Amino acid sequence: MSNQADQYATTKVQPKDFVSGWVVALIIASTGLSVSTLFLGSEIALGLGFKDALIAFGISTLVLTIMCMATTLIGNRSRLSTYMILHFSFGEHGAKIVNFIFGVTLVGWFAVALELLGIAIFDTTESTFSFTISKELIIIATSLFITITTVYGIRSIEKVANISIPVLTAFLGYVFYLSLEKLESPSALFNYVPEESSMTLFKATSILVGAAVLFPVLMADFSRFVKTDKQSLASVLGLTIGTPLAYILSAVPSIQTGEVDIIKIMGEYNLVIPAFLLLFISTWSTNATNLYSASLTFTTINKKWTFKNVVIVSSIFGTLLALLGFATYLFEFLEFLGILAPAISSIYFIHFFWIKRQQYNLEDIVKWEPAALISWVLSSLISMLTYFEVFQITGAYFLDSFLLGAVIYLAFKWKAIFRPTD
Template sequence: MSDHENQYCTSKVAPKDFVSGWVVALIIASTGLSVSTLFLGSEIALALGFEKALIAFGVSTLVLTLMCMATTLIGNRSRLSTYMILHFSFGEKGAKIVNFIFGVTLVGWFAVALELLAIAIFDTTISTFAIEIPKSLIIIVTSLFITITTVYGIRSIEKVANISIPILTAFLGYVFYLSLEKLESPWQLFDYVPAENSMTLFEATSILVGASILFPVLMADFSRFIKTDKQSLGAVLGLTIGTPLAYILSAAPSIQTGEVDIIKIMEQYHMVIPAFLLLFISTWSTNATNLYSASLTFTTIHKKWTFKKVTIVSSIFGTLLAMLGFATYLFDFLEFLGIFAPSISSIYFIHFFWVKNQQYHLDEIRPWEATALISWGLSSVICIFTYLEVFQLTGAYFIDSFLLGGLFYLIPNRKKIFNKKP
């Protein structure tokens, strides 16, 4: 099988397969317009009120954007997937540990999106057609569409994103307009006060960072295909603009209706069928991205595993998780990511730019890189304590993770970094 057909799982992307930055920006933006993202925007707006929710949306987006700007350049300059990049900083065997965790995490996201969409479709068919379709059947059929798309790689995902993003954005914008039209003034949104304080601003921000924390780590999977540095930085706008826009477009209708379920919201606007179709398309695009990254991860664990076979197996596993109700653990799952993922970004950022001077050669990968593994382990243990509020550092455990991972890795590598000959 050629590198192209195997999505360059273990090799550098060839120039013939480079794409423009806007293509990747659309793919990234499509992940923001998913059922799970709209659900988060609604939940946080109803829990905090619109004003505090906007602060949470803004702070989380700023943190993630800054991290993505660093890691997108690594992918663009190395032309390698995230999982091959991790081979350099963590070693071939060490990277398998990290990659396995990422792979399982991405399959978990795949399962959550499948389950939330199945719930939405289930509610739609009952309320609109008085027909009850088993959720397990909905999950299986939806998973099949997504898997077929993913098997054909990034070009296939791009085509779905090109269709879904403009249409879904326009639709959500129209619903946002209708929700404002029912208010005497748009400023009434800011007057909403939650019935009970079920969530703090910090908790909301942490959940939002956790929801997208894999973006900085996995940005290289997509930026490795982009033609230039400048375009790869521009692709980050898919997250910077797309994700908070999705949160806001879902927050206003939820405050106006008091509902979190997007289908129930649409019922009040008499647009259940259009909402159902668009949510299906958006989840198709988003989950193809999740499955694509998960499959890339697992192919680096065992080089004889082909991309297509791994995609199918990962899809089956994610489908089973969805059928078992994995979405119940969504918020705990997101907070878990905020502990373990940020430090990996800072470690491989330092390794690429300062330890290796932006030069990665596949024949230089070693079996183990103990420094990176120890740094990751130490930062993760400390962040578990800051998450549990045994003690505090910056006050935000996901920032603790990023800074501590980088600091612990920087100290033993200081001579390599600072004593280089000009």
């Protein structure tokens, strides 16, 4: 969104680079169109049935929208990146700890998308060209390709993705229409329930929250470029509309065909090649962005680490996870994120609005902010106990994390909050 070389990593965005909230909304919506997101929509629809899947899509989107609306205002009013906002609320060294968690998370997403893309390539070659290549070789070759793109060519592939993603959306809409035509009636879709499933509505909702829970934390990176408060709130519609739309576009064809693999679904409509090309480009872009963001995050931890070397190391680690079948643990990974991430949002929300009273000055950054770190650790530990059902608070561990982070942090900071204004 900016031509500035460092993308205002440590400084405030200047008015010359402000954009419309609708531009940001489209960018956010486009992130939902990847193999991993479509896989989630299919898995949950086949695991729950369509009616319950819609409820899970709706509840998770509502939770994430509310959280994003809170944090988008911080980015818009401070004009600072999440990286800098975390410096204020967690301290310089505390922010490095949080950033490390974000970096590991992004590498995890890189591994999942890499593995699923490898499976898609394997299925395409097998079904269309009648020959097979080792999945491991595909994963390694694809990882190498994405790594080179990340180091040298991410800007050009993003430009290609800006064209391919709207085309992919239209294409998936067409497949959605074909799926509805093949169903006996709309009631057949709404009445579909799986014969056997270990999936529950709560588990599905938790997984979906975990899948996008970094959005509320990182929303400032987008909203700092938006012109006004009102437009920054409108930009959240990219998640509110785009994410459930992506899930539904993958859910209906999966129910109609009984398949989770998007390439196998497209095989039912003789659309394997165009589907593969579009998915490859969108997932290539998304995964290059995952690796790029993870590497930038890790370089903030130690200034001596060069970006190129961090990209290579991160790629190797992510590739190893993909080769080990990390996607098998995708649901557990997302539930784990639902424990760790929400409290970060509530802590820096309180810090900005109630402690700093919407005034961030770079000279106010300290080395450590123990209250924020202790609040985050305690809320995560307690939320982990509610996740394992040792006891219950709200009944939803991701809400426990968000609320506990706020309550514990308020307990530490109540004197600062209620101090007289100057």
